[in-house]
Amino acid sequence: MILPIVGYGHPTLRKTAAPIEKDYPNLKELIANMYETMYNADGVGLAAPQVDLPIRLFVVGFRPYDEKTDTYGAPTEEHTVINPEIVGFGPDKDWFNEGCLSVPDIHEDVLRPTTLRLRWMDEEWVQHDEEISGLFARVAQHEIDHLDGKVFTDRLSSLRRTMLKRRLNDIQAGRIQTKYRMKTPKK
Numbered sequence: 276m277i278l279p280i281v282g283y284g285h286p287t288l289r290k291t292a293a294p295i296e297k298d299y300p301n302l303k304e305l306i307a308n309m310y311e312t313m314y315n316a317d318g319v320g321l322a323a324p325q326v327d328l329p330i331r332l333f334v335v336g337f338r339p340y341d342e343k344t345d346t347y348g349a350p351t352e353e354h355t356v357i358n359p360e361i362v363g364f365g366p367d368k369d370w371f372n373e374g375c376l377s378v379p380d381i382h383e384d385v386l387r388p389t390t391l392r393l394r395w396m397d398e399e400w401v402q403h404d405e406e407i408s409g410l411f412a413r414v415a416q417h418e419i420d421h422l423d424g425k426v427f428t429d430r431l432s433s434l435r436r437t438m439l440k441r442r443l444n445d446i447q448a449g450r451i452q453t454k455y456r457m458k459t460p461k462k
């Protein structure tokens with residue numbers, strides 16, 4: 276089932292999300308719905324607060340894109356991340372152009388560490404403790420920000436944020452068009 280995605284300015288995006296237990300109700304179904312919602316919106320990551328649930332869970336998925344047919348192939352990599360804990364960061368950082376399904380049509384370069392050591396539970400409740408890098412490391416940090424009540428625009432310079440203010444206000448007011456369903460912020 277495709278869930279509505281909450282937009283910038285929604286209070287749930289500003290909450291610190293809570294860890295969950297193994298017996299969280301309908302967890303498997305929720306995870307399946309989050310993958311479906313993410314792929315439907317052409318996203319590569321989706322955190323539970325973005326579907327209005329302030330819990331520490333996110334999904335990541337990468338699919339090859341075929342420009343000629345404008346279609347996606349089967350996922351080549353997927354990660355279900357529950358109760359993540361960043362153990363440490365590697366020494367290097369780089370810039371990457373990020374976007375967010377809750378902040379449509381805004382893409383900005385964000386500086387983040389390129390590698391990190393991450394501990395988490397997967398959907399089978401198996402613990403992982405891995406050094407991660409590449410796109411997974413980038414998306415994981417973006418999604419963990421969501422679990423901590425942050426969005427990627429918070430990480431921009433104050434000048435950039437000032438320049439984006441009108442567009443962020445438009446999203447907050449629901450004056451946006453997306454091909455996926457959004458929940459406008461509660462006033």
Ligand code: ZN
Nearest residue numbers: 374375376377
């Ligand atoms: Zn996001």
